[in-house]
Amino acid sequence: MRATLRSKPRTVLVGLVAAAAAAVGLAAAPAQAATWSSSDQWATWSNGGYTLYNDIWGSGAGPQTIWANSYSNWGVWANHPNTGGIKSYPNATRYIGQKLSALHSVQSSFNVTVPSSGAYETAYDIWDSGNANEIMLWMNKTGPVGPLGTSQGNVTVGGSSWTVYRGNNGSNAVFSFVRTSNTSSSTVDVLAVMNWLKNTKGWIGDVTLGNVQFGYEITSSSGGMDFRTNSFSVSSS
Numbered sequence: 052m053r054a055t056l057r058s059k060p061r062t063v064l065v066g067l068v069a070a071a072a073a074a075v076g077l078a079a080a081p082a083q084a085a086t087w088s089s090s091d092q093w094a095t096w097s098n099g100g101y102t103l104y105n106d107i108w109g110s111g112a113g114p115q116t117i118w119a120n121s122y123s124n125w126g127v128w129a130n131h132p133n134t135g136g137i138k139s140y141p142n143a144t145r146y147i148g149q150k151l152s153a154l155h156s157v158q159s160s161f162n163v164t165v166p167s168s169g170a171y172e173t174a175y176d177i178w179d180s181g182n183a184n185e186i187m188l189w190m191n192k193t194g195p196v197g198p199l200g201t202s203q204g205n206v207t208v209g210g211s212s213w214t215v216y217r218g219n220n221g222s223n224a225v226f227s228f229v230r231t232s233n234t235s236s237s238t239v240d241v242l243a244v245m246n247w248l249k250n251t252k253g254w255i256g257d258v259t260l261g262n263v264q265f266g267y268e269i270t271s272s273s274g275g276m277d278f279r280t281n282s283f284s285v286s287s288s
Contacts, residue, residue, distance in 0.1 A: 129269050
C-alpha cells in the first residue's frame, strides 16, 4: 500500500493531486501554534531521530495541513472528499536498520485523538529495509475501509488480538494485522509481531527491519477533520 519512501512508485499521481494542492491555502491551521507546519504535498520534517511526512499520495485528494511540536506530538487537519481510495498517509517514521535476529526488543507506544466519522485507520506501516515486505498494524478504523488480501484467521501477539490478512499489491507482500477492537492508546511489541511472521508462519525471512511508521491512512474526511498524535515513540535494542 504505502511507504513514505513509497511515494516513488506513486509519482504518477503528482499531477492528479496538484489541483487539490492549489486549494491547500484554504486549510485550517492547527488549534495551537506549532513548531512546524506545512500544507505541501510531500512536506517532511526531522526531529529527534524521526521524520514526519505529510504524504498526500492518492488521487482526488483535498487539502491537508500537517503540524508538529515534536516527533511525539503532531497532527493533521485534512479535508478529503467522500470518495473511495486512500488519499494520504501522514506519518512519523523511525528507521531501525538491524536484522530481526540481532534485535532484542522493538517496542512502540502511542496515544491519539481521532474523529468519530470519516473513513480512515490509525495504523503502523512497517517495512523491511528492501521494501519487499509491508506489515500493517491497524489500531483503530472508522468508516468503509478494509485491508488488502485474504483473512488468515486470528492471533494474539505483540500485546493485542488481531485478524491477520495476507496479500500482495504488485510491488511487495502485505501482511495486515487488524485489531479486533479499536484503541486510541496502546503499547505494541513490534518485534514479537515480526518474529511471529518469521518463526511461526515462515512468511518472511531474517530481514533487516527498516522503517517503523505510524500515522493515519485517510480515505475521506469531508468538511475537515483533525487527527492528533498526543504521544508516540519507538524504542529498539
